[in-house]
Amino acid sequence: MTQPLLTVDNLKLHFPVKSGLLRRTALYNRAVDGVTLHVKRGETLGLVGESGCGKTSLGRCIARLYKPTSGQIHFDGQDISHLTHKAMLPIRQDIQMIFQDPMESLNARHTIGDILEEPLIIHRAGEYAVRQQRVRALLDIVGLPMRSISRYPFEFSGGQRQRIGIARAIALNPRLIICDEPVSALDVSIQSQILNLLIELQKEYGLSYLFIAHDLAVVKHVSDRIAIMYLGKIIEEGPSQLIYSQARHPYTQSLINAIPVPDPHHKRQREIIVGDVPSPIHPPGGCSFHPRCPRQFTPCLAKQPAQVTLSEQHKVSCHLSASHDAS
Amino acid sequence: MPNLLEIHDLVTEFDTDEGVVRAVDQVSFEVKPGATLGLVGESGCGKSVTALSVMQLLPNPAGRIVSGNIFFQGLDLTHLSIAEMENLRGNEIGMVFQEPMTALNPVQTIGRQLTEVLHLHTDQSDASALQAAVEILEKVGIPSPEIRLSEYPHQLSGGMRQRVLIAIALICSPSLLIADEPTTALDVTIQAQILDLIENLQKQLGMAVLMITHDLGVIAETCQDVVVMYAGKVVEKGSVFDIFDHPKHPYTQGLLRSIPRLDSPAKSKLEVIDGMVPGLLDLPSGCRFQNRCPLKTAQCEYTSPAMELVNSNHQVSCLNWKNP
Numbered sequence: 049m050t051q052p053l054l055t056v057d058n059l060k061l062h063f064p065v066k067s068g069l070l071r072r073t074a075l076y077n078r079a080v081d082g083v084t085l086h087v088k089r090g091e092t093l094g095l096v097g098e099s100g101c102g103k104t105s106l107g108r109c110i111a112r113l114y115k116p117t118s119g120q121i122h123f124d125g126q127d128i129s130h131l132t133h134k135a136m137l138p139i140r141q142d143i144q145m146i147f148q149d150p151m152e153s154l155n156a157r158h159t160i161g162d163i164l165e166e167p168l169i170i171h172r173a174g175e176y177a178v179r180q181q182r183v184r185a186l187l188d189i190v191g192l193p194m195r196s197i198s199r200y201p202f203e204f205s206g207g208q209r210q211r212i213g214i215a216r217a218i219a220l221n222p223r224l225i226i227c228d229e230p231v232s233a234l235d236v237s238i239q240s241q242i243l244n245l246l247i248e249l250q251k252e253y254g255l256s257y258l259f260i261a262h263d264l265a266v267v268k269h270v271s272d273r274i275a276i277m278y279l280g281k282i283i284e285e286g287p288s289q290l291i292y293s294q295a296r297h298p299y300t301q302s303l304i305n306a307i308p309v310p311d312p313h314h315k316r317q318r319e320i321i322v323g324d325v326p327s328p329i330h331p332p333g334g335c336s337f338h339p340r341c342p343r344q345f346t347p348c349l350a351k352q353p354a355q356v357t358l359s360e361q362h363k364v365s366c367h368l369s370a371s372h373d374a375s
Numbered sequence: 376m377p378n379l380l381e382i383h384d385l386v387t388e389f390d391t392d393e394g395v396v397r398a399v400d401q402v403s404f405e406v407k408p409g410a411t412l413g414l415v416g417e418s419g420c421g422k423s424v425t426a427l428s429v430m431q432l433l434p435n436p437a438g439r440i441v442s443g444n445i446f447f448q449g450l451d452l453t454h455l456s457i458a459e460m461e462n463l464r465g466n467e468i469g470m471v472f473q474e475p476m477t478a479l480n481p482v483q484t485i486g487r488q489l490t491e492v493l494h495l496h497t498d499q500s501d502a503s504a505l506q507a508a509v510e511i512l513e514k515v516g517i518p519s520p521e522i523r524l525s526e527y528p529h530q531l532s533g534g535m536r537q538r539v540l541i542a543i544a545l546i547c548s549p550s551l552l553i554a555d556e557p558t559t560a561l562d563v564t565i566q567a568q569i570l571d572l573i574e575n576l577q578k579q580l581g582m583a584v585l586m587i588t589h590d591l592g593v594i595a596e597t598c599q600d601v602v603v604m605y606a607g608k609v610v611e612k613g614s615v616f617d618i619f620d621h622p623k624h625p626y627t628q629g630l631l632r633s634i635p636r637l638d639s640p641a642k643s644k645l646e647v648i649d650g651m652v653p654g655l656l657d658l659p660s661g662c663r664f665q666n667r668c669p670l671k672t673a674q675c676e677y678t679s680p681a682m683e684l685v686n687s688n689h690q691v692s693c694l695n696w697k698n699p
Binding site: 092098099205235236237238239240241243244247262264265266268269270271272288289292303304305306307308310311312313314316320321322324 | 634639
């Protein structure tokens with residue numbers, strides 16, 4: 049059982065950008081541009097990046113909501129990257145998603161009972177009585193009252209709706225859940241309730257999570273390992289404690305420094321990076337971070353940095369670490 | 376030094392289909408000249424409505440100030456005429472909104488939206504107004520401002536749009552800037568840029584800032600004084616050190632303990648505040664936090680707690696703060 053549950057190899061997802069009079073595809077949006085990662089059984093991999101870095105596209109591509117342009121996705125040893133819709137169906141039981149906005153991801157015209165029963169019907173998980181029993185059990189697991197069953201999504205608060213989204217995701221006993229910003233729309237006091245629930249469920253059912261978020265403090269709290277994404281590429285990955293204490297990539301360091309610390313005694317030592325994330329349609333040449341990097345030097349303009357292995361688990365793609373390695 | 380802004384027992388109500396909602400209830404606080412006051416609370420606690428009450432921008436006719444006074448530079452804003460208020464708004468008091476895309480006019484150029492403020496409040500010529508617009512855009516860190524003047528909001532990124540909004544709010548050098556969740560829609564690296572920008576401009580111009588946010592990290596970094604709101608009421612106020620080092624209200628304590636921190640152990644159980652905020656239409660009698668409070672006693676069910684002094688600067692509204 050040493051083989052990871054999920055491995056992603058050099059995955060690319062390019063969206064065509066149509067333009068001009070004839071709507072010809074002249075350019076590609078390189079949303080995911082050569083990502084390699086893995087998630088072990090029972091582990092949480094945190095995926096962090098700013099808006100537009102491709103983290104959501106990557107998550108959806110792994111759940112095969114998008115067809116990858118190239119590269120492989122192996123789930124439990126099986127290559128799922130080019131499976132047809134029909135061949136993918138049994139695997140969907142094992143890979144589920146939790147979305148950011150539960151109001152948009154729950155059908156407003158269905159009762160909570162219908163919403164939770166639907167995956168059970170699609171995957172033929174027992175007859176009516178069995179399904180109803182499972183729906184009740186799910187409500188109990190996520191801490192919602194039984195009377196929710198005949199209510200509609202609008203009757204619930206944001207935190208409760210996210211509990212419904214979680215109940216739906218675990219309905220079929222999946223092995224991997226892709227959580228796409230599951231708490232960023234919630235208030236602080238509710239956010240901690242949902243994070244606790246996700247951690248408990250993982251312990252109870254041995255779930256693996258790919259936890260996508262932009263809030264590094266939240267990600268660090270729930271993750272065993274963290275991967276930092278910038279313009280479609282993973283630029284650094286490693287155990288969460290290591291990423292926090294010994295980040296090597298200048299982008300990771302500035303992300304950590306940019307987080308406001310809830311302690312008025314904390315002396316800020318910010319190295320603010322300038323500018324915005326460039327467009328993934330016209331990514332800068334060389335290292336894609338170089339226009340914003342406070343420590344760029346000549347090689348950064350010329351070529352893309354290769355991945356450097358700093359320790360068994362800590363990997364970074366930066367010319368600074370490469371030269372350090374050689375010396 | 377007299378306070379720049381003083382709010383006394385402000386009560387703001389809204390008419391809704393289900394009845395009258397009291398969104399802000401007996402709120403009082405002061406902003407000192409040149410200082411930053413943080414107004415913190417969760418969605419629906421009334422922090423934005425407080426800001427809109429100060430600006431006299433409540434939706435009309437649904438919302439109205441029922442009682443209380445808002446003194447700005449000694450002037451009671453609740454008794455000003457529309458014309459007098461228009462004279463202050465954008466001139467002496469600037470405001471930055473959360474959503475930079477919806478707060479800017481999509482069919483007007485950046486330059487037009489900036490100079491409009493100057494034309495309203497000063498009698499500058501077009502040329503000098505444009506010059507001032509270029510200068511303020513430069514100050515907020517927008518590259519090649521001359522070109523940006525003729526661009527439209529959709530041509531700018533989120534961070535750039537927020538900078539333009541700040542520029543519009545600052546172009547008349549106000550003495551008070553109200554920033555309503557100015558960085559919530561932005562990425563952390565952009566948020567850091569904007570917070571630094573506000574702080575630098577504040578030092579240069581000597582203006583006071585009313586910073587409205589739900590992010591305790593932003594509060595800790597930018598504010599000297601903090602007001603914590605819950606379900607329309609102020610539950611605690613004091614200096615940033617009072618609030619973060621010695622929080623007295625169980626809600627403030629719960630909030631501070633429930634945020635994941637970068638240095639907390641991974642996958643540890645976060646402390647939670649059980650339950651949720653009561654709806655403003657069916658508020659309990661007595662203390663509004665009672666259904667979530669670990670210190671609740673029978674008295675909390677019928678007695679509304681008054682503000683009590685912890686020290687000269689630190690006040691809390693809880694019946695049991697002395698015996699936790």
